[in-house]
Amino acid sequence: MMIYLPIAEVSVNAFLLLGLGGAVGVLSGMFGVGGGFLMTPLLFFIGIPPAVAVATEANQIVASSFSGVLAHLRRKTVDLRMGTVLLIGGLVGAALGVWVFNYLKSLGQVDLLVKLCYVVFLGIIGSLMFVESLNAIRKTKSGKPPARKKHNWIHGLPFKMRFRTSGLYISVIPPLIVGVLVGILAAIMGVGGGFIMVPAMIYLLGMPTKVVVGTSLFQIIFVTGFTTLLHATTNYTVDMVLAVLLLVGGVVGAQFGTMIGSRLKAEQLRILLALMVLVVCGKLALDLLIQPAELFSIGAAEGH
Amino acid sequence: MRWLLLILTLLAAPLRAEEVVLGLSRDQVSISTNFDGSEIILYGAIKREEPIAQAPPLQVIVTISGPLEPITVRRKDRILGIWVNADSLNVSAAPSFYAIATSAPWEEVLNEADDLRHTISIPRAIRSVGAWSQVANPQAFINALIRIRMDNGLYVLNEGAVDLKEATLFNTAIQMPANLTEGEYATRIFLTRGGKVVSHYETSIDVRKVGLERWLFNLSRQQPLAYGLLSLAIAIAAGWGASAAFRLLRSG
Numbered sequence: 400m401m402i403y404l405p406i407a408e409v410s411v412n413a414f415l416l417l418g419l420g421g422a423v424g425v426l427s428g429m430f431g432v433g434g435g436f437l438m439t440p441l442l443f444f445i446g447i448p449p450a451v452a453v454a455t456e457a458n459q460i461v462a463s464s465f466s467g468v469l470a471h472l473r474r475k476t477v478d479l480r481m482g483t484v485l486l487i488g489g490l491v492g493a494a495l496g497v498w499v500f501n502y503l504k505s506l507g508q509v510d511l512l513v514k515l516c517y518v519v520f521l522g523i524i525g526s527l528m529f530v531e532s533l534n535a536i537r538k539t540k541s542g543k544p545p546a547r548k549k550h551n552w553i554h555g556l557p558f559k560m561r562f563r564t565s566g567l568y569i570s571v572i573p574p575l576i577v578g579v580l581v582g583i584l585a586a587i588m589g590v591g592g593g594f595i596m597v598p599a600m601i602y603l604l605g606m607p608t609k610v611v612v613g614t615s616l617f618q619i620i621f622v623t624g625f626t627t628l629l630h631a632t633t634n635y636t637v638d639m640v641l642a643v644l645l646l647v648g649g650v651v652g653a654q655f656g657t658m659i660g661s662r663l664k665a666e667q668l669r670i671l672l673a674l675m676v677l678v679v680c681g682k683l684a685l686d687l688l689i690q691p692a693e694l695f696s697i698g699a700a701e702g703h
Numbered sequence: 704m705r706w707l708l709l710i711l712t713l714l715a716a717p718l719r720a721e722e723v724v725l726g727l728s729r730d731q732v733s734i735s736t737n738f739d740g741s742e743i744i745l746y747g748a749i750k751r752e753e754p755i756a757q758a759p760p761l762q763v764i765v766t767i768s769g770p771l772e773p774i775t776v777r778r779k780d781r782i783l784g785i786w787v788n789a790d791s792l793n794v795s796a797a798p799s800f801y802a803i804a805t806s807a808p809w810e811e812v813l814n815e816a817d818d819l820r821h822t823i824s825i826p827r828a829i830r831s832v833g834a835w836s837q838v839a840n841p842q843a844f845i846n847a848l849i850r851i852r853m854d855n856g857l858y859v860l861n862e863g864a865v866d867l868k869e870a871t872l873f874n875t876a877i878q879m880p881a882n883l884t885e886g887e888y889a890t891r892i893f894l895t896r897g898g899k900v901v902s903h904y905e906t907s908i909d910v911r912k913v914g915l916e917r918w919l920f921n922l923s924r925q926q927p928l929a930y931g932l933l934s935l936a937i938a939i940a941a942g943w944g945a946s947a948a949f950r951l952l953r954s955g
Contacts, residue, residue, distance in 0.1 A: 401881065403738040405916040406923060410739055410881030446882075458934045465942030470949075511787045624935050631931030635923050639934050640736070640915075646938055650945030687785040694779045695847035696788070 406638035407451040413644055415445065420459065420645035424652020427463045428470070429660040430597065430612065430672045435460050435590030435623075436517065436679060438645070447641065449510065453500075454630035454637045455645070457585070460623040462646035463653045464616045470657040471613030478564035478610050481574060482617040485596070488575040489622035492582020497629045500587050513588055514683055520584070521680035524598050528673035531602070535666045565606045565614075573603060578618070585619075586626050593619055594676055601669075608665035721761070722750045723892045723904035730906070732879065732888075733913040740881040743767070743908065746874035749894065759897035761870045762805065762812040766823060766893075767877055767908065769800030770886030771830075776844040792837050792844040796830040799884045800857050804864040804875040814898030821900055823893065825849055825858050856880045883910055 402413045419441055423434035435456050442452035471477050503509045558571045577599045581592035596615045600606045606614070631637040660668060728744035745765055755761075774797050780789035803825065805812045818824050826845065834841035852858040857880060865875040888908040893900050912920055923930045 401737065401739040403734055403736055403881065403916060405912060405920045408882060408884055458938055461935060462938035462942040465939050466945045467942075469943065469946035473950075508788065624938075627935055627938075628928070628931040631923065631934065632927040635927060637923070637931060637934050639919055639923075639930070639937070642934055643937060643941075646941045650942050653942075654945055654949040687787075689786075690781070691779060691786055693847075693851065695844065695851065696777050696779070697848060697851055698775045698777060 402640065402644070404447075404451075404638050404641045406636065407447050407455075407641060409446055409448075411445060411447070411641075416641065416644040417648040420463075420648025421652040422648075424463045424466075424649035425656040425659070426652075426675070427460075427593075427616075427649065428467045428653035428656020428658075429663075430593070430656075430668065430675075434463065434593075434649075435585075436521065436588065436594050437675075439588065439590060440517075440679070440683070447638075448636075449513075450504070450634060450636045451638050451641070453513075453588070454627065454634060455641045456590070457623045457626040457630060458637055458639075458642040459645040459649055460590070461620055461627060462642075463649035464619045464623070466650040466653040467657055468613060468616040468620060470654065471616060474613075474661070475564075476609050477613035477617050478562055478606070479614075479617065480560070481562045481565055481567075481600075481604075481606070481610075482614045484560070484571050484574045485578040485581075485614070485618040486621050488578020488580075489582035489585070489592075489618055490625055492579035492584075493586045493622050493626050493629065494582075495579070496583040496586025497626065497633065499583065501633065514687060516584065516588055518680055518684045518687065520595055521676045522684070524595060525673050525676035525680055527602070528598055528669055529677065532666050532670040532673060536670065539666065562606075565604075565610050567604065567606065569604065577603065582622050585622050586629070592622065594672070597672070608669065612660065720751055720753055721894055721902050723894060723902060724748045724750050725892060725904055725906065727890070727906070727908065730908055732883070732908060732910040734883065734885070734911065734916055735913050736915055738881060738883075738916075741879045741883075742876050743879060744874065744876045745890070745892070747872075747892065749871050749873070755870050756896070761867070761901075762807050762895045763865045763867055763873045764806075764812055764823060764893040764895065765804045765865055765875050765877070766828075766889075766891045767800070767802045767879075768798045768828060768889045768891075769884060769910075770888075771796040771798055772884075773797075774848075776848050778844065778847070790838050790844075792831065792834060792841055794829060794831045794834075794845070794848065797848065798828050799886075800879065800888070801825055801828050801852075802859040802861070802877045802879075804861045804877060806863065806865040806867040806873065808862050809860070812895050812898065813893075813900075817895070817898065817900045821891075821893065821903065823891075825853075825860060855882075857882075879910075885910055885912055 400413045401410050403410045423438045427434040439452050439456045443449055503512050559568060560571050561568050581596050585592045593615050597611055600611045601608060627637055725747040732741045774794050775791050777788040777791040779786045813823060818827055822828055829845060831841060849858055865873055867873045888910055890906050890908055892904045894902040
């Protein structure tokens, strides 16, 4: 069944969108990532204009994260306090990100920036996580207890705060900075930033993996919600019909994802996420390195 | 002055010995939610006061043009080992959709001079003012624009697609793709003999979003904040709904 999208001004298959939403929703529930880093490139691929894909994806992430976070709230695996601190940073970052996005759009280099961001961040985070989880799995197999880093430079910073759910007593500065960075990425890349947030929480802040997923989803809702509003009011690129189709699939998928995620071990979960991140990174890097079949592209007129 | 104009008009009148009478299967295309492209059938007759001139044979060209819009064509280049957008050409006006149907191969229906005068062929329909000052080889950019849009079915040249009977009745069907933009689609019919335009006729087809599409589009432009909040409300309601439904399923 073909559906015409009023803002994107293209006609696409409704079932294809439902399926995409569902598949990405499962991953979102499993890993606490919004799934935007997979969905946005997929939307480009089926012919949605990039600006519309980025803005609409933010709206869809709100839905799948909300669906996921409710499941986590019932299991009490959300650190609301930590989430709020991350969120404050996130909102500042999102505003900065939309500003950078609009500036680069006027230069015609937004595609390059988005792709470079993806390759660099996905590459670094994916390989770090992969190596770390592999080591963790090896250690559990050989019977040694997993070593947890208790103290590093982060614990020397001022403005300490107690985060009971995570069992942490650390400075609010690192979570704030993580929040700002993720907010910027959320706006530029049309992603919730979970794929950066989750490893940052585990490795930088030292939060337990079980709490990380729910907390990440919690703050993603607000950051992407804010991003959606900014895109809707400055660029007019949120396509409601597209968003509804994606989120109907997405929210159902997220529920299944949360169920699957609760049955896997933390190390297995991390290694799967790392592999997925690396695959997407590799695909994008190849696109940049191999000569494209069509060198030319058509875009909206530049404003000068 | 006035009498000179009158004489000119009188002189010009016999030239319009053959005129087009046109019918359209529809003069309005409504883009609704399930819009999946549209086929426009154009049919018409050639009205004349005198017997049909035998040679050169009469030919018909039909064009439908979407709204003109400024666009930018970019070319990727290898910089520091990666492929990035380097040169760009700003095209001042290119139709968002352009279809041509002719009654015979292109070389037989139109000569260069009349193509230039009436801007009929696809390259002529694209206006690029000051292209040479922007890039070294603007023609490569224009060619790429035409090639990409032809691949997407947005620019179409159908030679021989107009069916002409007894040099009097003609009809053709033009396929419009699903990804149409809104606006007035200028529709032109040219009659040619020996490559020269002897008569032409213009009308327009109105392409409009209707119903839900229209409402959403207007809301997003006129009240973007309300539109954004509505999008969020739908997203949160859907997320909560799915969560609640799953809990019911598992407990029940």
